[in-house]
Amino acid sequence: MSERSTEAGxxxxxxxxxxxxxxxxxxxxxxxxxxxFSAAVLAAAPDLAEMRERFPKLSGLWDAIRGEYWxxxxxxxxxxxxxx
Numbered sequence: 314m315s316e317r318s319t320e321a322g323x324x325x326x327x328x329x330x331x332x333x334x335x336x337x338x339x340x341x342x343x344x345x346x347x348x349x350f351s352a353a354v355l356a357a358a359p360d361l362a363e364m365r366e367r368f369p370k371l372s373g374l375w376d377a378i379r380g381e382y383w384x385x386x387x388x389x390x391x392x393x394x395x396x397x
Contacts, residue, residue, distance in 0.1 A: 315329065316328070316329045316338065317329065317381065319374065319377050319378045319381055320343070320374075320377070321373045321374040321376070321377040322371075322373045322374060323342060323343050323344065324340065324341070324342055324343070324349075324371055324373075324374045325339075325340070325341055325342075325343055326338075326339065326340045326374055326378060327339040328361075328378055329355055329358075330382075331355055331358075333386075334360050335360060335361040335378060335379075335382055336352075336355055336358035336359070336360060337350070337352065337358055337359055337360070337361065337364045337378075338351070338352050338355065338358050339351050339352070340364070340368070340371070340374070349368070350364075350367075350368070361375060361378060361379065361382075
């Protein structure tokens with residue numbers, strides 16, 4: 314299980330996959346030292362849907378994470394013709 318980092322609109326989120334569930338570990342503004350949110354352990358980290366509800370103004374960040382998640386899950390979609 315590897316940790317990922319996504320940036321959008323001056324916000325950064327560290328997240329990880331937990332059995333196809335996106336768990337948010339850290340959210341911070343690039344210009345501030347203190348994080349907006351931090352989870353000590355993966356098991357206690359909220360999923361993407363919960364973070365959307367808690368912090369709806371960060372929808373650009375949540376959308377960017379969702380995009381990276383789907384790009385990672387379906388890399389073959391980029392070239393649907395396949396390799397001959």
